[in-house]
Amino acid sequence: MAQQRLIVLISVAQWQVLRFSGAQYLEGRTFTASEENQLPLLHWITQFPAATVAFLADITDEHYHVEVLPPVRGAARKQLLERRLAAWPLAQALHTVHYIDRVQGVRREDRYLFSAMHYPTLQRWLQGLQQQGMRVQGIYTQSLCLPCWLPGKTHCLCVWVDKQQVRLCYLYQARLLFSRLLVLPAAASLAARIADEVIQTRFYLMSQHWLQESESLHLLYLSGEDSMDDLAQQPWPPAIQPASIAYKDLARHPDEEIPESLGVMDWAAVQVILNTRQLPNFAPVEVLMRDRIARAKRMIRNACAVMTCLFAMAAWSAHRQLQHAQLDVQAAQASVLRWQAAMPVLEVSEAALPQLHAQVLAIQALEASVRLPDRLLQILQQTMPELDSWQLQKLAWQYEPATGRNGQADRHWSEQVSLTFAREGSHAPVSASQDWRELLERLRLHPDISGLIETSASSTADKPVLRGDTRPMREIADQQQLEIRLHQRGNAT
CATH class of the missing domain: 3.30.70 (Alpha-Beta Plaits)
Incomplete structure (x- = not known):
C-alpha cells in the first residue's frame, strides 16, 4: 500500500492542503489565510494520522543571505556555521543553511546560503502535529525548489507573477542566491513595476559582486500567454536581455492533468517534494525526528526482509545440493552392488586352509x-x-x-x-x-x-x-x- 502524504501550500492569501497516495493526487482542500481557519486546517490534517506532512511556503517574510566562509570540514565546519547563524538576527525563526559552491578570490573560500522565514502560524501547526504524533517531512520554499525543476537555466534572474504577487529569484550555476516576493496593489502597472524591480535587482547584484557592471543580466519571465506581450513591449536597458517561457512549456509531462486550484509553478514544486528529499529544510530537528525514526524502521524492516529472502534462497540451494548428493550416493551404491554381483565368488572350505597355508609358505621360500x-x-x-x-x-x-x-x-x-x-x-x-x-x-x-x-x-x-x-x-x-x-x-x- 502506498504511503499517504499531505502537502500544505502556504501563500499570502490562502492555504491549500493536497493529499497524495504515493505520487497519485487524491484530493485537495483550500482555506483562506485567516486566524479562524487555522484550527479547521489542523483538524482536517489530523484526520489522516498515518500520513506524512510537508509544507511548501511562498510568503513575503522569507530572507536569504549569502555568507562566504573559510573552507573547513567536519566538526569545525558545523561549529563555524552555528556561530555564524547565532550572529544572524533572522536565525531566531525557522531557518536553514546549505552549501552553494567554492569561490576563488584572493583566497579560496566556501559560499553558503542562509535562509529564514517568519510565520508564527506554521510554528503553531508544528506543535499541534507533534502533540498528535504525526510525522513531518519538512518545510520548503518555492524559491529553493525552483532550481530543481527549471530546465537548463543556470545563470539568470527569474520573474513570475501570480495575481498581484511578483517573485524574483536570481540563479547562479543552478543555485539560488537571491529571492524576494512583492505584493503589488491592484491598480499598479505590472510591467512597469517589474521593470523597476529588475533594474534595482541588477544594482543589488553588482553591489554583492555577483554580477560585473560589464556583464548582461539574463532575465527569464515565467508567465501565461496574456502577460508576455506587455513585458515584451517594455523598453529594457542594453544590459538586460529578456526572455520568456510559457507555463505550458514548464510542465515535464504536458499530458499530465493539473488540479484546477493549483498553478503550474506550485504543481512543479510539489512534484519536487514528492520525488526527492535532498532539499534545504526549514523544519527543526526535533520536529523531523519522528519521521526519521519511522524511515529508519522502514529501512530496517526492508533490510530484514531482504536478509530473510537471501537466507531462504541459501537454504533452498543447500537443500537442492543435498538432494543431488543423495542421488549421487544412491547411484554409486547401485553401481557397487552391480559390480559385486558381477564378480565371481571364490569359496574356500575350512578343510582346505592348511593346504593353502603350506602353499603360501612354499611360495615364500621359493621367493x-x-x-x-x-x-x-x-x-x-x-x-x-x-x-x-x-x-x-x-x-x-x-x-x-x-x-x-x-x-x-x-x-x-x-x-x-x-x-x-x-x-x-x-x-x-x-x-x-x-x-x-x-x-x-x-x-x-x-x-x-x-x-x-x-x-x-x-x-x-x-x-x-x-x-x-x-x-x-x-x-x-x-x-x-x-x-x-x-x-x-x-x-x-
Missing part, C-alpha cells in the same frame, strides 16, 4: 631362495669405499626364516654373512691395521647390522689400545674373517 644379498652389497659399498689394503676373497650368504614363539615360521627372515679378507702385500702392516679397525668401526655403527663377530683376528686383537701407550702396535694376520648378522625384515609381497 627367498632366489633373493640376492642386495642389502648386504649396499652395506659393503657404503663401508668399504676407500679400503685399499684389504681385498674381499670370499662371501658366504645364508638365509633362514625366523621362527616365532610357537616354533613356526613367521613372515620375517634373518640373514647371516661370512666375509673373508686378505691383506695386500704392498701395504705396510700399520696402514692395514688402521684400515681394518676403521672397517670394524663403520660396520658396528651401521643401523642394519645386529651382530658382528671377528673370528680370525691376531692373538693381540683383544688387547685394548691405550692413549699414550709406547708399546709397538699389535700385529694383524694376513687374513681376517667376519661374521655379520643383519636385522630381521618382513617378506616382500
Whole structure:
C-alpha cells in the first residue's frame, strides 16, 4: 500500500492542503489565510494520522543571505556555521543553511546560503502535529525548489507573477542566491513595476559582486500567454536581455492533468517534494525526528526482509545440493552392488586352509631362495669405499626364516654373512691395521647390522689400545674373517 502524504501550500492569501497516495493526487482542500481557519486546517490534517506532512511556503517574510566562509570540514565546519547563524538576527525563526559552491578570490573560500522565514502560524501547526504524533517531512520554499525543476537555466534572474504577487529569484550555476516576493496593489502597472524591480535587482547584484557592471543580466519571465506581450513591449536597458517561457512549456509531462486550484509553478514544486528529499529544510530537528525514526524502521524492516529472502534462497540451494548428493550416493551404491554381483565368488572350505597355508609358505621360500644379498652389497659399498689394503676373497650368504614363539615360521627372515679378507702385500702392516679397525668401526655403527663377530683376528686383537701407550702396535694376520648378522625384515609381497 502506498504511503499517504499531505502537502500544505502556504501563500499570502490562502492555504491549500493536497493529499497524495504515493505520487497519485487524491484530493485537495483550500482555506483562506485567516486566524479562524487555522484550527479547521489542523483538524482536517489530523484526520489522516498515518500520513506524512510537508509544507511548501511562498510568503513575503522569507530572507536569504549569502555568507562566504573559510573552507573547513567536519566538526569545525558545523561549529563555524552555528556561530555564524547565532550572529544572524533572522536565525531566531525557522531557518536553514546549505552549501552553494567554492569561490576563488584572493583566497579560496566556501559560499553558503542562509535562509529564514517568519510565520508564527506554521510554528503553531508544528506543535499541534507533534502533540498528535504525526510525522513531518519538512518545510520548503518555492524559491529553493525552483532550481530543481527549471530546465537548463543556470545563470539568470527569474520573474513570475501570480495575481498581484511578483517573485524574483536570481540563479547562479543552478543555485539560488537571491529571492524576494512583492505584493503589488491592484491598480499598479505590472510591467512597469517589474521593470523597476529588475533594474534595482541588477544594482543589488553588482553591489554583492555577483554580477560585473560589464556583464548582461539574463532575465527569464515565467508567465501565461496574456502577460508576455506587455513585458515584451517594455523598453529594457542594453544590459538586460529578456526572455520568456510559457507555463505550458514548464510542465515535464504536458499530458499530465493539473488540479484546477493549483498553478503550474506550485504543481512543479510539489512534484519536487514528492520525488526527492535532498532539499534545504526549514523544519527543526526535533520536529523531523519522528519521521526519521519511522524511515529508519522502514529501512530496517526492508533490510530484514531482504536478509530473510537471501537466507531462504541459501537454504533452498543447500537443500537442492543435498538432494543431488543423495542421488549421487544412491547411484554409486547401485553401481557397487552391480559390480559385486558381477564378480565371481571364490569359496574356500575350512578343510582346505592348511593346504593353502603350506602353499603360501612354499611360495615364500621359493621367493627367498632366489633373493640376492642386495642389502648386504649396499652395506659393503657404503663401508668399504676407500679400503685399499684389504681385498674381499670370499662371501658366504645364508638365509633362514625366523621362527616365532610357537616354533613356526613367521613372515620375517634373518640373514647371516661370512666375509673373508686378505691383506695386500704392498701395504705396510700399520696402514692395514688402521684400515681394518676403521672397517670394524663403520660396520658396528651401521643401523642394519645386529651382530658382528671377528673370528680370525691376531692373538693381540683383544688387547685394548691405550692413549699414550709406547708399546709397538699389535700385529694383524694376513687374513681376517667376519661374521655379520643383519636385522630381521618382513617378506616382500
